[in-house]
Amino acid sequence: MRCRLCGDVLHLKDADQVVNVLKSRIKLFLHKNPYYRHVLILTSGTAFSQLLLVLTSPLLTRLYTPEDFGLLSVYISIVEIFVLLSSLHYEYALPLAKDEIGAANLLVLCFGILLSVCLFAALGFWFTHSFLFSFLKVPGLEKYFRLFPMSLLGMGSLKIVHYRAMRTKNFVPIAKAKMRQSMGMIGIQVVTGLLGRGTSGLVWGDALGRLGGGGKLACDVVKGNWHVLKKNVSLLGIRQVAVRYKKFPLILTGSSLIKEFAVHLPVVLLTLAYGPQVVGLFMLVQRITGLPLTLIGESINDVFMAEASSLMKDNPRKISKLYWDTLKHLFFLAVPFFLIVAFIAPWAFMFVFGQQWTAAGAYLRILTPMYLLQFVSIPVSATLLVFERQKLQFLRDCIRFFLLSVVLIVVLTMALPERTALILISIAGSLSFIIYGIISWLAMTQYQKALKKKDSKPDINVT
Numbered sequence: 001m002r003c004r005l006c007g008d009v010l011h012l013k014d015a016d017q018v019v020n021v022l023k024s025r026i027k028l029f030l031h032k033n034p035y036y037r038h039v040l041i042l043t044s045g046t047a048f049s050q051l052l053l054v055l056t057s058p059l060l061t062r063l064y065t066p067e068d069f070g071l072l073s074v075y076i077s078i079v080e081i082f083v084l085l086s087s088l089h090y091e092y093a094l095p096l097a098k099d100e101i102g103a104a105n106l107l108v109l110c111f112g113i114l115l116s117v118c119l120f121a122a123l124g125f126w127f128t129h130s131f132l133f134s135f136l137k138v139p140g141l142e143k144y145f146r147l148f149p150m151s152l153l154g155m156g157s158l159k160i161v162h163y164r165a166m167r168t169k170n171f172v173p174i175a176k177a178k179m180r181q182s183m184g185m186i187g188i189q190v191v192t193g194l195l196g197r198g199t200s201g202l203v204w205g206d207a208l209g210r211l212g213g214g215g216k217l218a219c220d221v222v223k224g225n226w227h228v229l230k231k232n233v234s235l236l237g238i239r240q241v242a243v244r245y246k247k248f249p250l251i252l253t254g255s256s257l258i259k260e261f262a263v264h265l266p267v268v269l270l271t272l273a274y275g276p277q278v279v280g281l282f283m284l285v286q287r288i289t290g291l292p293l294t295l296i297g298e299s300i301n302d303v304f305m306a307e308a309s310s311l312m313k314d315n316p317r318k319i320s321k322l323y324w325d326t327l328k329h330l331f332f333l334a335v336p337f338f339l340i341v342a343f344i345a346p347w348a349f350m351f352v353f354g355q356q357w358t359a360a361g362a363y364l365r366i367l368t369p370m371y372l373l374q375f376v377s378i379p380v381s382a383t384l385l386v387f388e389r390q391k392l393q394f395l396r397d398c399i400r401f402f403l404l405s406v407v408l409i410v411v412l413t414m415a416l417p418e419r420t421a422l423i424l425i426s427i428a429g430s431l432s433f434i435i436y437g438i439i440s441w442l443a444m445t446q447y448q449k450a451l452k453k454k455d456s457k458p459d460i461n462v463t
Helices: 015-032 034-063 066-083 100-135 139-168 172-194 199-224 226-232 235-244 247-274 276-314 316-353 355-380 390-414 418-456
Strands: none
Touching (some): 034 276, 066 199, 100 139, 100 226, 139 199, 247 276, 247 390, 247 418, 276 316, 316 355, 390 418
Protein backbone atom coordinates (compact mmCIF):
# COMPACT_ATOMS: atom_id res chain seq x y z
CA MET A 1 0.00 0.00 0.00
CA ARG A 2 1.29 3.49 -0.85
CA CYS A 3 0.95 6.37 1.62
CA ARG A 4 -1.01 9.25 0.10
CA LEU A 5 0.76 11.82 2.25
CA CYS A 6 4.38 11.06 1.43
CA GLY A 7 4.31 8.44 -1.35
CA ASP A 8 6.23 5.79 0.62
CA VAL A 9 5.40 2.11 0.12
CA LEU A 10 4.15 0.65 3.38
CA HIS A 11 4.36 -3.04 4.30
CA LEU A 12 1.75 -3.59 7.01
CA LYS A 13 1.24 -6.82 8.91
CA ASP A 14 -1.59 -6.06 11.28
CA ALA A 15 -4.12 -3.44 12.32
CA ASP A 16 -1.94 -2.02 15.11
CA GLN A 17 0.85 -1.35 12.66
CA VAL A 18 -1.60 0.42 10.33
CA VAL A 19 -2.73 2.68 13.16
CA ASN A 20 0.83 3.46 14.27
CA VAL A 21 1.97 4.24 10.75
CA LEU A 22 -1.06 6.46 10.12
CA LYS A 23 -0.38 8.34 13.36
CA SER A 24 3.23 8.94 12.42
CA ARG A 25 2.28 10.09 8.92
CA ILE A 26 -0.37 12.46 10.28
CA LYS A 27 2.12 13.92 12.76
CA LEU A 28 4.64 14.36 9.95
CA PHE A 29 2.03 16.02 7.76
CA LEU A 30 0.96 18.42 10.53
CA HIS A 31 4.60 19.19 11.34
CA LYS A 32 5.28 20.13 7.73
CA ASN A 33 2.00 22.07 7.40
CA PRO A 34 1.61 24.43 10.40
CA TYR A 35 -1.52 25.99 8.89
CA TYR A 36 -3.45 22.72 9.21
CA ARG A 37 -1.89 22.05 12.63
CA HIS A 38 -3.20 25.37 13.92
CA VAL A 39 -6.61 24.68 12.39
CA LEU A 40 -6.70 21.32 14.16
CA ILE A 41 -5.72 22.81 17.54
CA LEU A 42 -8.21 25.66 17.48
CA THR A 43 -11.09 23.70 15.99
CA SER A 44 -10.50 20.81 18.39
CA GLY A 45 -11.19 23.09 21.35
CA THR A 46 -14.28 24.49 19.65
CA ALA A 47 -15.43 21.05 18.51
CA PHE A 48 -15.05 19.60 22.00
CA SER A 49 -17.04 22.49 23.49
CA GLN A 50 -19.81 22.14 20.95
CA LEU A 51 -19.84 18.33 21.17
CA LEU A 52 -20.31 18.63 24.93
CA LEU A 53 -23.15 21.07 24.30
CA VAL A 54 -24.80 18.73 21.79
CA LEU A 55 -24.43 15.66 24.03
CA THR A 56 -26.01 17.41 27.01
CA SER A 57 -28.82 19.02 25.00
CA PRO A 58 -31.15 15.99 25.28
CA LEU A 59 -30.91 16.35 29.06
CA LEU A 60 -31.28 20.13 29.02
CA THR A 61 -34.34 19.98 26.75
CA ARG A 62 -36.00 17.80 29.38
CA LEU A 63 -35.00 20.09 32.23
CA TYR A 64 -36.01 23.34 30.51
CA THR A 65 -38.92 24.41 28.30
CA PRO A 66 -38.82 26.08 24.86
CA GLU A 67 -39.79 29.32 26.64
CA ASP A 68 -36.70 29.05 28.88
CA PHE A 69 -34.46 28.61 25.86
CA GLY A 70 -36.22 31.52 24.17
CA LEU A 71 -35.38 33.84 27.07
CA LEU A 72 -31.77 32.63 27.04
CA SER A 73 -31.60 33.37 23.32
CA VAL A 74 -32.70 36.98 23.89
CA TYR A 75 -30.19 37.33 26.76
CA ILE A 76 -27.30 36.09 24.61
CA SER A 77 -28.37 38.31 21.71
CA ILE A 78 -28.24 41.44 23.89
CA VAL A 79 -24.85 40.51 25.36
CA GLU A 80 -23.32 39.77 21.95
CA ILE A 81 -24.40 43.16 20.63
CA PHE A 82 -22.57 44.86 23.52
CA VAL A 83 -19.52 42.66 22.93
CA LEU A 84 -19.10 44.41 19.59
CA LEU A 85 -18.29 47.61 21.50
CA SER A 86 -16.16 45.84 24.11
CA SER A 87 -12.82 46.93 22.61
CA LEU A 88 -14.01 48.97 19.60
CA HIS A 89 -12.44 46.37 17.29
CA TYR A 90 -8.89 47.37 18.11
CA GLU A 91 -8.33 43.65 18.84
CA TYR A 92 -8.37 43.00 15.09
CA ALA A 93 -5.16 45.02 14.82
CA LEU A 94 -3.27 42.78 17.28
CA PRO A 95 -2.16 40.24 14.62
CA LEU A 96 -1.25 43.07 12.22
CA ALA A 97 0.98 45.15 14.53
CA LYS A 98 4.52 45.34 13.13
CA ASP A 99 6.33 44.93 16.46
CA GLU A 100 5.75 43.80 20.04
CA ILE A 101 5.76 47.36 21.35
CA GLY A 102 2.73 48.21 19.23
CA ALA A 103 1.05 44.90 20.14
CA ALA A 104 1.59 45.52 23.89
CA ASN A 105 0.07 49.01 23.69
CA LEU A 106 -2.86 47.66 21.67
CA LEU A 107 -3.48 44.97 24.29
CA VAL A 108 -3.68 47.52 27.10
CA LEU A 109 -5.87 49.80 24.97
CA CYS A 110 -8.29 46.93 24.31
CA PHE A 111 -8.63 46.00 27.98
CA GLY A 112 -9.05 49.63 28.99
CA ILE A 113 -11.92 50.05 26.55
CA LEU A 114 -13.47 46.74 27.68
CA LEU A 115 -13.57 47.78 31.34
CA SER A 116 -15.10 51.13 30.38
CA VAL A 117 -17.80 49.47 28.28
CA CYS A 118 -18.62 47.03 31.10
CA LEU A 119 -19.08 49.94 33.50
CA PHE A 120 -21.23 51.80 30.97
CA ALA A 121 -23.34 48.67 30.39
CA ALA A 122 -23.87 48.14 34.13
CA LEU A 123 -25.13 51.72 34.53
CA GLY A 124 -27.22 51.51 31.38
CA PHE A 125 -29.00 48.32 32.41
CA TRP A 126 -29.55 49.69 35.91
CA PHE A 127 -31.61 52.60 34.57
CA THR A 128 -33.28 51.03 31.50
CA HIS A 129 -33.84 47.33 32.25
CA SER A 130 -37.57 47.66 32.96
CA PHE A 131 -38.31 49.50 29.71
CA LEU A 132 -35.93 47.37 27.60
CA PHE A 133 -37.30 43.96 28.55
CA SER A 134 -40.90 45.14 28.43
CA PHE A 135 -40.31 46.44 24.90
CA LEU A 136 -38.79 43.10 23.83
CA LYS A 137 -41.75 41.27 25.42
CA VAL A 138 -39.44 39.26 27.70
CA PRO A 139 -40.16 40.65 31.20
CA GLY A 140 -38.83 37.39 32.61
CA LEU A 141 -35.27 38.62 31.96
CA GLU A 142 -35.63 41.80 33.98
CA LYS A 143 -34.32 40.31 37.22
CA TYR A 144 -31.11 39.13 35.54
CA PHE A 145 -29.91 42.54 34.32
CA ARG A 146 -26.97 42.48 36.78
CA LEU A 147 -25.53 39.44 34.99
CA PHE A 148 -25.09 41.20 31.64
CA PRO A 149 -21.81 42.98 32.58
CA MET A 150 -20.41 39.66 33.84
CA SER A 151 -21.08 37.91 30.53
CA LEU A 152 -19.77 40.94 28.67
CA LEU A 153 -16.50 40.95 30.63
CA GLY A 154 -15.96 37.22 30.02
CA MET A 155 -16.75 37.34 26.30
CA GLY A 156 -14.82 40.55 25.70
CA SER A 157 -11.72 39.25 27.50
CA LEU A 158 -11.71 36.01 25.54
CA LYS A 159 -12.08 37.93 22.29
CA ILE A 160 -9.09 40.19 23.01
CA VAL A 161 -6.83 37.34 24.12
CA HIS A 162 -7.98 35.32 21.13
CA TYR A 163 -6.59 37.86 18.67
CA ARG A 164 -3.44 38.23 20.75
CA ALA A 165 -2.93 34.47 20.32
CA MET A 166 -3.36 34.83 16.56
CA ARG A 167 -0.29 37.07 16.55
CA THR A 168 1.89 34.48 18.29
CA LYS A 169 0.05 31.51 16.70
CA ASN A 170 -0.21 29.95 20.15
CA PHE A 171 -3.74 28.57 20.00
CA VAL A 172 -3.50 25.93 22.75
CA PRO A 173 -4.56 28.28 25.62
CA ILE A 174 -7.54 29.45 23.54
CA ALA A 175 -8.65 25.87 22.91
CA LYS A 176 -8.36 25.06 26.63
CA ALA A 177 -10.26 28.21 27.60
CA LYS A 178 -13.13 27.31 25.27
CA MET A 179 -13.34 23.82 26.75
CA ARG A 180 -13.22 25.19 30.31
CA GLN A 181 -15.90 27.73 29.45
CA SER A 182 -18.29 25.14 28.03
CA MET A 183 -17.78 22.70 30.89
CA GLY A 184 -18.49 25.40 33.47
CA MET A 185 -21.50 26.74 31.59
CA ILE A 186 -23.13 23.37 30.96
CA GLY A 187 -22.30 22.03 34.43
CA ILE A 188 -24.10 24.93 36.11
CA GLN A 189 -27.07 24.66 33.73
CA VAL A 190 -27.48 20.93 34.38
CA VAL A 191 -27.22 21.24 38.17
CA THR A 192 -29.61 24.20 38.39
CA GLY A 193 -31.97 22.46 35.97
CA LEU A 194 -32.09 19.39 38.22
CA LEU A 195 -32.91 21.74 41.09
CA GLY A 196 -35.82 23.14 39.06
CA ARG A 197 -34.51 26.70 38.74
CA GLY A 198 -35.98 27.29 35.27
CA THR A 199 -34.70 30.24 33.26
CA SER A 200 -32.33 31.37 36.02
CA GLY A 201 -30.30 28.17 35.63
CA LEU A 202 -29.68 28.81 31.93
CA VAL A 203 -28.82 32.49 32.41
CA TRP A 204 -26.57 32.00 35.46
CA GLY A 205 -24.80 29.11 33.74
CA ASP A 206 -24.13 31.22 30.67
CA ALA A 207 -22.85 34.22 32.65
CA LEU A 208 -20.58 32.33 35.06
CA GLY A 209 -19.29 29.99 32.35
CA ARG A 210 -18.24 32.85 30.09
CA LEU A 211 -16.68 34.82 32.94
CA GLY A 212 -14.76 31.77 34.15
CA GLY A 213 -13.39 30.90 30.71
CA GLY A 214 -12.53 34.33 29.34
CA GLY A 215 -11.65 36.05 32.63
CA LYS A 216 -9.15 33.43 33.77
CA LEU A 217 -7.40 33.32 30.40
CA ALA A 218 -7.12 37.13 30.33
CA CYS A 219 -5.54 37.13 33.80
CA ASP A 220 -3.07 34.43 32.72
CA VAL A 221 -2.08 36.36 29.59
CA VAL A 222 -1.59 39.67 31.42
CA LYS A 223 0.39 37.93 34.18
CA GLY A 224 2.56 36.06 31.69
CA ASN A 225 3.31 39.22 29.67
CA TRP A 226 3.57 41.61 32.59
CA HIS A 227 7.27 42.32 32.11
CA VAL A 228 6.73 43.11 28.40
CA LEU A 229 3.75 45.35 29.16
CA LYS A 230 5.56 47.18 31.94
CA LYS A 231 8.54 47.85 29.72
CA ASN A 232 6.78 48.87 26.49
CA VAL A 233 3.41 50.39 27.38
CA SER A 234 3.04 54.15 27.72
CA LEU A 235 0.33 56.73 27.25
CA LEU A 236 2.10 57.99 24.15
CA GLY A 237 2.34 54.46 22.75
CA ILE A 238 -1.35 53.81 23.40
CA ARG A 239 -2.24 57.08 21.66
CA GLN A 240 -0.05 56.22 18.66
CA VAL A 241 -1.61 52.78 18.07
CA ALA A 242 -5.09 54.22 18.63
CA VAL A 243 -4.45 56.71 15.81
CA ARG A 244 -2.62 54.24 13.55
CA TYR A 245 -5.48 51.71 13.59
CA LYS A 246 -8.34 54.19 13.84
CA LYS A 247 -10.10 52.64 10.84
CA PHE A 248 -11.01 49.64 12.93
CA PRO A 249 -13.21 51.53 15.43
CA LEU A 250 -14.36 54.17 12.95
CA ILE A 251 -15.54 51.75 10.25
CA LEU A 252 -15.61 48.24 11.73
CA THR A 253 -17.60 49.21 14.83
CA GLY A 254 -20.52 50.34 12.68
CA SER A 255 -20.02 47.41 10.33
CA SER A 256 -19.99 44.89 13.16
CA LEU A 257 -23.01 46.42 14.84
CA ILE A 258 -24.92 46.08 11.59
CA LYS A 259 -23.63 42.53 11.20
CA GLU A 260 -24.63 41.59 14.76
CA PHE A 261 -28.07 43.13 14.36
CA ALA A 262 -28.41 41.04 11.21
CA VAL A 263 -27.37 37.90 13.10
CA HIS A 264 -29.99 38.51 15.75
CA LEU A 265 -32.75 39.84 13.51
CA PRO A 266 -34.26 36.33 13.16
CA VAL A 267 -34.54 36.13 16.96
CA VAL A 268 -36.19 39.57 17.09
CA LEU A 269 -38.51 38.65 14.23
CA LEU A 270 -39.59 35.35 15.77
CA THR A 271 -40.01 36.95 19.20
CA LEU A 272 -42.24 39.78 17.95
CA ALA A 273 -44.23 37.62 15.55
CA TYR A 274 -44.63 34.28 17.34
CA GLY A 275 -43.47 34.55 20.96
CA PRO A 276 -40.84 32.81 23.14
CA GLN A 277 -41.87 29.23 22.27
CA VAL A 278 -40.99 29.52 18.57
CA VAL A 279 -37.80 31.38 19.54
CA GLY A 280 -36.94 28.48 21.84
CA LEU A 281 -37.31 25.98 18.99
CA PHE A 282 -35.15 28.17 16.78
CA MET A 283 -32.63 28.49 19.64
CA LEU A 284 -32.27 24.69 19.79
CA VAL A 285 -31.52 24.58 16.06
CA GLN A 286 -28.90 27.26 16.55
CA ARG A 287 -27.50 25.47 19.59
CA ILE A 288 -27.18 22.10 17.87
CA THR A 289 -26.24 23.11 14.32
CA GLY A 290 -25.89 26.82 13.62
CA LEU A 291 -23.73 27.85 16.58
CA PRO A 292 -21.26 24.93 16.47
CA LEU A 293 -20.72 25.32 12.72
CA THR A 294 -20.34 29.07 13.09
CA LEU A 295 -17.77 28.72 15.85
CA ILE A 296 -15.81 26.06 13.99
CA GLY A 297 -15.91 28.23 10.87
CA GLU A 298 -14.73 31.24 12.87
CA SER A 299 -11.91 29.15 14.36
CA ILE A 300 -10.73 28.27 10.85
CA ASN A 301 -11.16 31.94 9.94
CA ASP A 302 -8.89 32.95 12.82
CA VAL A 303 -6.14 30.58 11.67
CA PHE A 304 -6.67 31.81 8.09
CA MET A 305 -6.26 35.41 9.28
CA ALA A 306 -3.11 34.57 11.26
CA GLU A 307 -1.58 32.78 8.28
CA ALA A 308 -2.64 35.46 5.78
CA SER A 309 -1.28 38.20 8.07
CA SER A 310 2.10 36.46 8.04
CA LEU A 311 1.98 36.10 4.27
CA MET A 312 1.23 39.82 3.92
CA LYS A 313 4.64 40.51 5.47
CA ASP A 314 6.59 37.75 3.67
CA ASN A 315 4.86 36.63 0.45
CA PRO A 316 1.45 38.24 -0.20
CA ARG A 317 1.07 36.47 -3.56
CA LYS A 318 0.44 33.19 -1.73
CA ILE A 319 -2.73 34.50 -0.10
CA SER A 320 -4.72 33.67 -3.23
CA LYS A 321 -3.71 30.01 -3.07
CA LEU A 322 -4.48 29.88 0.66
CA TYR A 323 -7.93 31.38 -0.02
CA TRP A 324 -8.91 28.90 -2.74
CA ASP A 325 -7.48 25.85 -0.95
CA THR A 326 -9.44 26.70 2.21
CA LEU A 327 -12.65 27.32 0.27
CA LYS A 328 -12.33 24.10 -1.74
CA HIS A 329 -11.64 21.85 1.25
CA LEU A 330 -14.51 23.33 3.27
CA PHE A 331 -17.00 22.93 0.41
CA PHE A 332 -16.25 19.26 -0.20
CA LEU A 333 -16.34 18.61 3.55
CA ALA A 334 -19.62 20.43 4.14
CA VAL A 335 -21.87 19.26 1.27
CA PRO A 336 -22.26 15.58 2.26
CA PHE A 337 -22.64 16.50 5.93
CA PHE A 338 -25.46 18.96 5.29
CA LEU A 339 -27.26 16.59 2.91
CA ILE A 340 -27.39 13.99 5.69
CA VAL A 341 -28.50 16.58 8.25
CA ALA A 342 -31.33 17.82 6.03
CA PHE A 343 -32.58 14.27 5.50
CA ILE A 344 -32.63 13.04 9.10
CA ALA A 345 -33.33 16.27 11.04
CA PRO A 346 -37.11 15.96 11.70
CA TRP A 347 -36.94 12.39 12.99
CA ALA A 348 -33.66 12.91 14.86
CA PHE A 349 -34.95 15.89 16.83
CA MET A 350 -38.10 14.07 17.90
CA PHE A 351 -36.14 10.98 18.98
CA VAL A 352 -33.27 12.77 20.75
CA PHE A 353 -34.91 15.80 22.33
CA GLY A 354 -38.49 14.74 22.88
CA GLN A 355 -41.89 15.23 21.27
CA GLN A 356 -42.21 18.93 22.17
CA TRP A 357 -39.09 19.72 20.09
CA THR A 358 -40.17 17.96 16.87
CA ALA A 359 -40.84 21.22 15.03
CA ALA A 360 -37.19 22.24 15.54
CA GLY A 361 -36.13 19.44 13.18
CA ALA A 362 -38.36 20.87 10.45
CA TYR A 363 -36.81 24.29 11.11
CA LEU A 364 -33.33 22.84 10.60
CA ARG A 365 -34.27 21.30 7.24
CA ILE A 366 -35.47 24.72 6.02
CA LEU A 367 -32.33 26.50 7.25
CA THR A 368 -29.80 23.95 5.94
CA PRO A 369 -28.86 25.87 2.72
CA MET A 370 -28.11 28.97 4.76
CA TYR A 371 -25.96 27.04 7.25
CA LEU A 372 -24.03 25.36 4.41
CA LEU A 373 -23.11 28.66 2.74
CA GLN A 374 -22.35 30.25 6.10
CA PHE A 375 -19.92 27.46 7.01
CA VAL A 376 -18.11 27.77 3.69
CA SER A 377 -17.91 31.58 3.53
CA ILE A 378 -17.06 32.56 7.12
CA PRO A 379 -13.56 30.97 7.24
CA VAL A 380 -12.30 33.19 4.39
CA SER A 381 -14.13 36.37 5.39
CA ALA A 382 -10.99 37.66 7.17
CA THR A 383 -9.58 38.45 3.71
CA LEU A 384 -11.03 41.96 4.02
CA LEU A 385 -9.40 42.52 7.42
CA VAL A 386 -6.01 41.34 6.18
CA PHE A 387 -6.16 43.79 3.25
CA GLU A 388 -7.63 46.47 5.57
CA ARG A 389 -10.65 46.87 3.28
CA GLN A 390 -12.99 47.92 6.08
CA LYS A 391 -15.29 49.83 3.71
CA LEU A 392 -15.99 46.67 1.71
CA GLN A 393 -16.76 44.84 4.94
CA PHE A 394 -19.15 47.61 5.92
CA LEU A 395 -20.88 47.30 2.53
CA ARG A 396 -21.09 43.52 2.87
CA ASP A 397 -22.69 43.70 6.31
CA CYS A 398 -25.12 46.41 5.18
CA ILE A 399 -26.35 44.17 2.37
CA ARG A 400 -27.01 41.31 4.77
CA PHE A 401 -28.80 43.60 7.23
CA PHE A 402 -30.93 45.02 4.41
CA LEU A 403 -31.98 41.56 3.16
CA LEU A 404 -32.99 40.36 6.63
CA SER A 405 -34.72 43.67 7.43
CA VAL A 406 -36.89 43.22 4.34
CA VAL A 407 -37.84 39.77 5.63
CA LEU A 408 -38.68 41.25 9.05
CA ILE A 409 -40.93 43.91 7.54
CA VAL A 410 -42.67 41.50 5.16
CA VAL A 411 -43.38 38.89 7.85
CA LEU A 412 -44.69 41.38 10.41
CA THR A 413 -46.73 43.34 7.87
CA MET A 414 -48.34 40.33 6.18
CA ALA A 415 -48.62 38.17 9.34
CA LEU A 416 -47.06 35.19 7.57
CA PRO A 417 -46.93 31.74 9.20
CA GLU A 418 -43.71 30.73 10.93
CA ARG A 419 -42.71 28.20 8.24
CA THR A 420 -42.86 30.90 5.54
CA ALA A 421 -40.87 33.25 7.75
CA LEU A 422 -38.13 30.65 8.17
CA ILE A 423 -37.99 30.02 4.40
CA LEU A 424 -37.53 33.75 3.81
CA ILE A 425 -34.83 33.91 6.52
CA SER A 426 -33.02 31.00 4.86
CA ILE A 427 -33.17 32.61 1.40
CA ALA A 428 -31.99 36.02 2.65
CA GLY A 429 -29.20 34.46 4.70
CA SER A 430 -28.04 32.28 1.80
CA LEU A 431 -27.86 35.27 -0.55
CA SER A 432 -25.91 37.28 2.00
CA PHE A 433 -23.26 34.56 2.44
CA ILE A 434 -22.87 34.20 -1.32
CA ILE A 435 -22.24 37.96 -1.43
CA TYR A 436 -19.71 37.52 1.41
CA GLY A 437 -17.66 35.17 -0.76
CA ILE A 438 -17.93 37.35 -3.87
CA ILE A 439 -16.76 40.51 -2.06
CA SER A 440 -13.83 38.67 -0.43
CA TRP A 441 -12.81 37.35 -3.85
CA LEU A 442 -13.05 40.84 -5.39
CA ALA A 443 -10.85 42.33 -2.67
CA MET A 444 -8.24 39.62 -3.17
CA THR A 445 -8.31 40.03 -6.96
CA GLN A 446 -7.85 43.80 -6.70
CA TYR A 447 -4.91 43.35 -4.36
CA GLN A 448 -3.23 40.83 -6.66
CA LYS A 449 -3.63 43.23 -9.60
CA ALA A 450 -2.09 46.00 -7.50
CA LEU A 451 0.89 43.75 -6.77
CA LYS A 452 1.43 43.16 -10.49
CA LYS A 453 1.38 46.91 -11.12
CA LYS A 454 3.89 47.36 -8.35
CA ASP A 455 6.21 44.85 -10.03
CA SER A 456 6.05 46.75 -13.30
CA LYS A 457 6.20 50.20 -11.64
CA PRO A 458 8.32 50.01 -8.47
CA ASP A 459 7.38 53.53 -7.38
CA ILE A 460 3.71 52.60 -6.75
CA ASN A 461 2.77 51.93 -3.14
CA VAL A 462 0.25 49.18 -2.44
CA THR A 463 -1.96 49.96 0.52
